[in-house]
Amino acid sequence: MASVIHIKDRRTRLRETLVQLVQDLMASEGLGAVQARRLAQLAGCSVGAIYNVFPDLNDLILTANVDTLDRLLAQQRTALERLPPHATRTAQLVALALATVNFAHDFEPAWRALYDHRGGAQKPYPDWYAALHVRPVTMIERIILAEEPNAAAGHETSRLARGLWSALLGIVVDGMDTRKDRQKRDEIEAQASLLVTIAAQGLEAILEMRRKG
Amino acid sequence: MASVIHIKDRRTRLRETLVQLVQDLMASEGLGAVQARRLAQLAGCSVGAIYNVFPDLNDLILTANVDTLDRLLAQQRTALERLPPHATRTAQLVALALATVNFAHDFEPAWRALYDHRGGAQKPYPDWYAALHVRPVTMIERIILAEEPNAAAGHETSRLARGLWSALLGIVVDGMDTRKDRQKRDEIEAQASLLVTIAAQGLEAILEMRRKG
Numbered sequence: 001m002a003s004v005i006h007i008k009d010r011r012t013r014l015r016e017t018l019v020q021l022v023q024d025l026m027a028s029e030g031l032g033a034v035q036a037r038r039l040a041q042l043a044g045c046s047v048g049a050i051y052n053v054f055p056d057l058n059d060l061i062l063t064a065n066v067d068t069l070d071r072l073l074a075q076q077r078t079a080l081e082r083l084p085p086h087a088t089r090t091a092q093l094v095a096l097a098l099a100t101v102n103f104a105h106d107f108e109p110a111w112r113a114l115y116d117h118r119g120g121a122q123k124p125y126p127d128w129y130a131a132l133h134v135r136p137v138t139m140i141e142r143i144i145l146a147e148e149p150n151a152a153a154g155h156e157t158s159r160l161a162r163g164l165w166s167a168l169l170g171i172v173v174d175g176m177d178t179r180k181d182r183q184k185r186d187e188i189e190a191q192a193s194l195l196v197t198i199a200a201q202g203l204e205a206i207l208e209m210r211r212k213g
Numbered sequence: 214m215a216s217v218i219h220i221k222d223r224r225t226r227l228r229e230t231l232v233q234l235v236q237d238l239m240a241s242e243g244l245g246a247v248q249a250r251r252l253a254q255l256a257g258c259s260v261g262a263i264y265n266v267f268p269d270l271n272d273l274i275l276t277a278n279v280d281t282l283d284r285l286l287a288q289q290r291t292a293l294e295r296l297p298p299h300a301t302r303t304a305q306l307v308a309l310a311l312a313t314v315n316f317a318h319d320f321e322p323a324w325r326a327l328y329d330h331r332g333g334a335q336k337p338y339p340d341w342y343a344a345l346h347v348r349p350v351t352m353i354e355r356i357i358l359a360e361e362p363n364a365a366a367g368h369e370t371s372r373l374a375r376g377l378w379s380a381l382l383g384i385v386v387d388g389m390d391t392r393k394d395r396q397k398r399d400e401i402e403a404q405a406s407l408l409v410t411i412a413a414q415g416l417e418a419i420l421e422m423r424r425k426g
Contacts, residue, residue, distance in 0.1 A: 115387075125391055133391070160411065163384055163404035170383015171376055178338055178346070191376035195412065198373065202415030 015053045015063075017043050022064040023110070030109040031116060034061060061113065062129045068110045073135055075099045080139075090200035092143045097168055097192040100136075104172045105185050115169060137165045144203065164199060168192060228266045228276075230256050235277035236323070243322040244329060247274060274326065275342045281323045286348055288312045293352075303413035305356045310381055310405040313349075317385045318398050328382060350378045357416065377412060381405060 021042050025033045036057055040047045054060040079099035083091055104111040125133060141161035175188035234255050238246045249270055253260045267273040292312035296304055317324040338346060354374035388401035 130391065156407070159400075159404055159407055163408040166384040166387040166404065167380030167408055168383065169387055170381065171379040173386075174379040174382055178343065187372075191372055191379065194369070194372055195376040195380055198415035198419070199408065199411050200415070201418045202411035202413070205414045205418045206411065 011053050014043065014045060014049065018050060018053065018060055019064050019067070022060055023067060026061075026064065026068075026113040027107065027110050031061070031113040034113075059126075062126070065114050066129075066132055068107070068114050069132060069135070071107070072100070072103050072111075072114075073139070075103050076136065076139060080143075088200075089143060089146070089203070090197055092146075093140070093164070093196045093200050094193050096136075096139065096143070097196045098189060100168055101172055101185070101189050101192050104176065105188075108176070115173060134162075137161050140164055160203070164196070167195060167199075171195060224266050227256065227258060227262065231263060231266065231273055232277050232280070235273055236280060239274075239277060239281075239326040240320065240323050244274070244326040247326075272339075275339070278327050279342075279345055281320070281327050282345060282348070284320070285313070285316050285324075285327075286352070288316050289349065289352060293356075301413075302356060302359065302416070303410050305359075306353070306377070306409045306413050307406050309349075309352065309356070310409045311402060313381055314385055314398070314402050314405050317389065318401075321389070328386060347375075350374050353377055373416070377409070380408060380412075384408060 018039060021039055022034055025038070034057070036047050036050055039060075040050060043050075050057075050060070054063070076096050076099045079095040080092060083095055087095075137158070138161075141158055144157055144161055171192050172188060175184060175191065231252060234252055235247055238251070247270070249260050249263055252273075253263060256263075263270075263273070267276070289309050289312045292308040293305060296308055300308075350371070351374075354371055357370055357374055384405050385401060388397060388404065
């Protein structure tokens with residue numbers, strides 16, 4: 001019995017070590033640096049040992065990404081909590097958008113790993129990961145629905161929340177990829193706020209029409 | 214003199230052959246298949262000959278991408294021309310968005326090459342390419358400005374146009390990457406239309422406020 005626990009401990013420790021190493025590599029050198037041989041060397045284990053505790057490298061990277069996602073969500077939540085009480089929907093969406101832009105710039109390699117890594121373009125995320133990845137969308141959905149108990153919840157709201165989040169990702173990724181360094185951050189911030197503001201205005205207009213009609 | 218022309222012809226022909234081969238490889242197997250050795254084999258030339266007519270592989274890929282971009286723009290233009298005269302701004306933006314979604318799905322490997330290829334994440338596009346890449350943004354800008362001769366042209370309009378285009382890219386890329394095949398296209402179409410519609414509504418609301426006050 002004791003030896004089973006001992007084996008379990010070792011497995012857990014190796015998992016934790018590997019996740020930490022992947023995070024460090026992603027943060028310093030980016031996703032390209034995450035290779036089995038290098039990880040084994042850094043962890044002082046064999047390459048085979050990695051595959052004893054993770055089904056594949058993809059699964060290991062996704063596990064490390066979860067931590068990045070947690071930190072992103074914490075930063076978004078903090079930004080929302082800093083707003084004055086009863087801040088408008090627009091102000092909330094802008095705060096969330098700016099927190100995202102800042103996170104992407106402050107932790108660019110980890111952020112890129114979060115959204116660049118698809119385990120090969122043909123393969124969709126595994127379900128457990130997709131469920132986590134959708135949390136920023138849920139946060140946007142809640143902002144849209146707040147104080148609108150009668151708003152058309154369900155399909156259309158989640159579609160809009162999902163669309164807004166993808167749109168924000170597009171602005172950040174496209175901006176980081178195509179712009180030169182100095183203009184980058186300010187322009188991306190401005191674009192993200194503008195789009196979110198316009199979308200929030202559009203939403204108000206539509207809700208107002210529904211209230212009237 | 215005749216031999217100079219002859220050499221120029223050969224260079225031009227090799228350039229054209231290589232661009233065509235890159236397009237075929239991107240369309241059938243994606244960007245990953247575009248490798249110098251493979252291209253040389255297919256073109257029946259040496260690897261060195263490639264670098265006599267293109268400064269590097271990156272430049273060759275970008276040149277091939279220009280053709281994809283031309284076809285995308287043609288499809289967007291056709292979609293706009295098919296609208297009834299005096300179609301609303303929303304209808305125009307939705308038509309452009311749907312044309313983009315359809316193009317991305319019909320020519321997925323070439324589309325991915327267009328937006329996945331950054332010549333390494335650190336390197337921004339060369340200027341000649343950035344100038345071409347911005348053409349869909351210009352098209353959106355024209356739609357926003359149409360029949361609004363007094364609208365705040367310039368900085369804010371191009372920022373919104375740029376933001377909308379990046380947003381659309383985000384919706385398409387994120388949707389293609391994370392969703393399973395069957396739901397993909399319909400859901401991406403619906404998200405893109407919804408976001409563009411909401412943004413257009415927001416824009417109307419803002420312009421209306423400006424007109425009034």
